[in-house]
Amino acid sequence: MKTMKQVFLNGTLLIIVGFLLFTGSCKKDDDTTSDTTPAPSTVTDIDGNVYHFVTIGTQVWMVENLKVKKYRNGDQISNPTDDTQWAGSTTGAYSNYDNSTTNADTYGRLYNWQAVNDSRKICPTGWHIPTDAEWATLTSYLGGESAAGGKMKETGTAHWLSPNTGATNEKGFTALPAGMRNSSGSFSNMFNHGYWWSSTESDATNAWSLNVNYNHANDYRNYEGKNTGFSVRCVKD
Numbered sequence: 710m711k712t713m714k715q716v717f718l719n720g721t722l723l724i725i726v727g728f729l730l731f732t733g734s735c736k737k738d739d740d741t742t743s744d745t746t747p748a749p750s751t752v753t754d755i756d757g758n759v760y761h762f763v764t765i766g767t768q769v770w771m772v773e774n775l776k777v778k779k780y781r782n783g784d785q786i787s788n789p790t791d792d793t794q795w796a797g798s799t800t801g802a803y804s805n806y807d808n809s810t811t812n813a814d815t816y817g818r819l820y821n822w823q824a825v826n827d828s829r830k831i832c833p834t835g836w837h838i839p840t841d842a843e844w845a846t847l848t849s850y851l852g853g854e855s856a857a858g859g860k861m862k863e864t865g866t867a868h869w870l871s872p873n874t875g876a877t878n879e880k881g882f883t884a885l886p887a888g889m890r891n892s893s894g895s896f897s898n899m900f901n902h903g904y905w906w907s908s909t910e911s912d913a914t915n916a917w918s919l920n921v922n923y924n925h926a927n928d929y930r931n932y933e934g935k936n937t938g939f940s941v942r943c944v945k946d
Contacts, residue, residue, distance in 0.1 A: 774817025
C-alpha cells in the first residue's frame with residue numbers, strides 16, 4: 710500500500726509534467742506567430758525589374774520610373790531609335806534617353822502615350838498608369854501645385870541640376886529628372902525636368918501629364934502630344 714508521502718510525490722510529479730507540456734505547447738504557438746512573413750515592399754515587372762513602393766496619403770506609388778520593355782502579356786514594346794521612326798510611330802513605343810541603356814538604368818525609360826494607353830498594359834499586375842485625377846490627388850496631399858514639386862523631388866544634386874529648389878522628398882516619391890523625347894524624336898531636359906504621363910486623354914492628339922523642374926518647387930499639369938516620350942510611374946490598384 711502506498712504511503713501518503715508517495716501519493717503526494719506522485720501527484721506533484723504529474724502536475725509538473727503537465728505544466729511542462731502546457732508551456733511547450735504555448736511556445737510552439739508563439740513560434741508560429743513569429744514566423745509570419747512580412748508584407749513585401751517591392752514589385753517586379755515582366756522583365757524582372759524590381760521597384761520599391763511607398764504609401765502617400767491614400768495612394769501607393771512606385772518609387773522608381775518604369776523600365777519595362779514588354780507589355781504585361783509578354784509582347785514586345787517597339788523601340789524606334791531613329792528620330793523619324795519615333796515621330797511616325799502610331800502604336801506603343803519606348804525609348805532610352807539618348808538611346809543609352811545606362812540612362813535607362815538610372816532614370817527609367819520614356820514611353821509614348823500609345824504605350825500608356827495600350828490594352829495589353831505596361832504596369833505590373835495590380836498596378837496602373839495614374840489618371841489625371843490621381844495625379845491631382847497626390848498634388849493636393851503634398852500641399853498643392855506651389856509646393857508639391859519640391860516635396861516629390863529627390864534631394865541634392867546627384868541627379869538634379871542646382872539649385873533643385875524646394876526639394877525635400879518628404880514622402881519618398883523620389884522624382885528624378887529623366888527628361889523627354891519630343892514628338893519629332895529629339896531628346897531634351899535630362900537633369901532639369903521630370904515628366905510623367907497620365908492615362909487621361911485631353912483630345913485626339915494630346916494627353917495630360919505632370920512635370921517638375923530643378924528651379925521651382927511647383928509641379929505643373931500640362932497636355933502634350935501623344936508621340937512625346939515621357940516617364941511613367943505606376944500607382945497601385
